[in-house]
Amino acid sequence: MGYQYILFYKPYNVLSQFSEGSTPPTSDSASRLTLKDFVPIADVYPVGRLDRDSEGLMLLTDHGQVQHRLSNPRFAHPRTYWVQVEHRPAPPALAQLRQGVTIKGYRTRPCQVALMATDPPLPLREPPIRYRQSIPTAWLEMTLQEGKNRQVRRMTAAVGHPTLRLVRVAIAHLGLGNLEPGQWRFVTPRERQDLLQL
Template identity: 50%
Template sequence: MSRLIVFNKPYGVLSQFTAEGRWQGLSDYLALPGVYAAGRLDADSEGVLILTDDGALQSRIADPRHKLPKTYWAQVEGIPDEAALTTLRQGVDLGDFVTRPAAARVIDEPAGLWPRNPPIRFRAAIPTRWIELVISEGKNRQVRRMTAKIGFPTLRLIRAAVGEWTLGELQPGEWKELHV
């Protein structure tokens, strides 16, 4: 039976066990020998990170060929209009590649959301909104690049789900183990 860990990765933590520079590593939160991250989540992003001891499962989760949906909540600067959301839904030309079409919608601030440490920058004259994006790939800083390209830079990014695995009630730094 394979081990599968759903971890709520806090801001400032790398998707590896070893710390580097100012960033913490997973070993600061998890003492689980033999499990490895299935995919990555940038240090300045928060939320679901899957770890497993099963190499084949790790590959299926991380490899974009399997098109496992990843759901993100992005707090963006400004108020995206329908045209901006349509661009996300059709795919965004980021210069080095065109993203696959994404599901995109404006949402209310997610219920039960924890405060980020450190807090995002706040500018009184510029409102923010939350959008939910569901993508089936995960290239380097893709969601941040997508929202910036349409004119709404991401201030805070939380991965809410990878496939069927969600944050649920997990707080930053907490994890749960599932047997698959």
């Protein structure tokens, strides 16, 4: 049997691992969900991570070489996010994000950032984000070539626009497509071929 490659739409409040492992306990530990609550395939592992409070596309595989290559910062590949932020960023803030910002002594690489004209077609989040009538929100599409811990959230905060909701919609050529939160599917033969060429 060949290697397995799975695309999974991680919902909000789900750990991007198959067991709680060494994750510090919290008051809601009893209800903590992990990947094993959604994906009944043995011996596959996530390529990269999404924070518990982030949503969207994850790639799971048992192919160690692919996992290593896509997780290693030396081998850059695009990751695209839809990001809901507080207030509507002005052109200087968008330019700053594109050029890179300094976070904890690290300068992020240049990235693609676009202000979305309309809200993206996403399912409602459970629980919904906190809505405050006095603070408008906007959506950005951000494509990064790197994936440091909580990087998108730290980048938007650095330019004065805290992230309210974060959804990864693509990893390289792989996209969410018609998946709904909690759903998964195997990659197509063409997706697999392109994946192995990364």
